[in-house]
Amino acid sequence: MKIIVVLFIASIVTFNNAKPIDDSSQAQILKYENENIGINNFKFAYETSDGVSRQEEGELKNEGSEDEALVVRGSVTWTSPEGEVFTLNFVADENGYRATGDHLPQPPVV
Template identity: 30%
Template sequence: MVSLVILFALFGCTLGQYKPNVASSPEAAARILSQSQDGPNPDGSYAWSYETDNGISARENGVPKAADTLAAQGEFKFTALDGTPIQLIYVADENGFQPQGAHLPTPPPIPDAILKSLEYNAQHPEEDDSQNPGLRSG
């Protein structure tokens, strides 16, 4: 029985030293070049930022707008695996998270016929109710 325990202990020690041959990514060894943090302050405002030696950087600042609403704005930058530089600028407030960046998908353009129809409807609101009496509110 003792020899079985010793055998399992040796096996466990050997297994614990096993390290698979996995290449580490540059992000795994990134060093912080600069970092700052201010707050949270008594008025609820804050600010933070950092930058690493592999080109990643981020910053954000925020202030309370109401008892239950915080307005924050910031940005982050990095290089994607395919070499594309990514920069995202954002605002987050009572209107939600509003990101902007060249890499973000955009909706397709609205077809001309639909645009003309929307413009016509905006210029002739009285015709909307007369054509569909069942849709009237009241």
């Protein structure tokens, strides 16, 4: 009988500890910024109660020239269900999309 009670209590403790950190479907917006700096520029940022934050800005370079390119820079941060915080930084421009983050695999050094 004691073993059954101990197993029952252990299962309740395990179940309670297995709950997600926060329910993303119930997340609240804590911060929101949106700026249209000009016709060819933008900037926005937000943060939610489930630990997600994102910021991004973009501008049109060399407007009207043969080298015209949209440049976008930003980052996004989130927390995994295990409680680990990840940040992804990115740049997208005439050279393509490049992302960096400590959690991303690194290419071999040649």
